[in-house]
Structures are given as structure tokens and as C-alpha cells.
Amino acid sequence: MDTTVVERELELRLVLAPDHSVPIPARLTYLVDDPYAVHITFHIDSGHPVDWTFARGLLVEGVFRPCGQGDVRVWPSKSGARSVVLMALSSPDGEALLEAPTAQVSAWLEQTLLAVPPGTEADRLGLDDGLAELLAR
Template structure:
């Protein structure tokens, strides 16, 4: 069985007070890091941002608001459209505020991606290899 899952979605990016802009979200999952999802946002062939997200948090974000740190998720319904709202808070700006962006993804597409990851490593069956982690830390010095 393949231990990698990839999916590319078109999502809507809203930065600050701007209108929404379509960008690509390249979702990735690797069973070697079973708790994490990666997402790379791109537009016109340029990488805009890379984030690592907690897989369980994304699943919960489809159902209810979650997150209190740099990433916050919540379901949003607009008529018949169900979206996952993902808010990212970045580095501080010169004015003391923080960079801020919101991404709106079609919730059924995110749920389908999560189902594929669950087929590779079911929730609750993730393993954290402490010995391998400690060996990497020791080797890095």
C-alpha cells in the first residue's frame, strides 16, 4: 500500500481586506509522519507559503472551530456551499500587527483527502517512534 497521499485543490485566498483570489493548495500526507499534513500554497508557479498542519485538527475543523495559535479552522456554510475556513497568523509586521491570511477550501474535498489519509493510517493507529526521534536529535548534536 502506498504510504503517500497527495491532492491538489483550488482554494480561495483572502489576505487582509482584499477580495478572495484563487490559488492552488497542494495537500500531502506521509505515513512516516502520521500526525501531520503538509500544504503548499502556490499561484502562477510561485510558492506563496508552506505549512504543516495537525491531521486531527483539520478533521475537527470540518466540524467545529478549533485552534488558538497561529492556525485556526472552522466550518463555514454559505447557502449550499460548505467550506473549511483556515486562518493563518504569520510573523509580526512593522506596525506591531501580524501578517494574516484566510483560506477557504471546499469542505467535501478536504474530507475526501482526509479519508484517503485514514485509509493509509487510521486515526488512533498513528505511531510515534521515540527511539528514532531521539537518535536524530543526538546525531544532529
């Protein structure tokens, strides 16, 4: 299995009110052997990082237009003169609205798309090889 990892550290903003947000250090991670998912780790003051995993396609689409429903929604916006991507995350433990710089998210996503082009994700899972091996028995 290919263990290529595409990572990027960046500072997100946790939006607490329309005119108030706080910085949240985060890491975006993409694993070639988990090709449909993106992982975001938030380093908050609790001492335990908070991890979220959702579809890479959701984040790719959310850079350009509102998408998602339920636990994860993503959409483009502006914060002053800056282009940002907003991510609304919801869980039984609470909800969060996060703001990420579009340029940094887009550059990282581009690297993930070069590592595993859209439409080739299933090839990375080795399902055909595994199925062939099972059927050969």
C-alpha cells in the same frame, strides 16, 4: 519506513474581504511516515511556494467544528450554498484566511485516515523499536 503519500491538488480561495476572494492553487500532502501532520503547499505568484504544516487532527476536527488557537485555526462555514472549511493562518510574515471546499478536503482526509487510522499514528514512528535498540546496547 513506509513512504506512502496521500496528495490532492485543489483550488483554495484567499479571502481578502467578506465579498472578495482570489483563487490559490494548493496541494494537500499527507506522509504516512509523518503521521500526525498534514502539509499544505500554496502556489502563489511569488515564484516560491508557501508551505504550512499542522496537526492532521486539527483539520479533521475543523471540518466539523471550530478548533485551534494561535497560528492555525480551522472551522466549517458556508460560502453561498457551498460548504467550506476556513483556515486562518498567522505567522510573523502575515496572516491569511483561506477557504477550501469541504467535500474535497473531507475526501482527502478520509484517504489519510484509511492510510493511518486514528490512534495508530505512534505505531508508524517506530519509537518502540528505536528505544528497544538503544536499551539493548
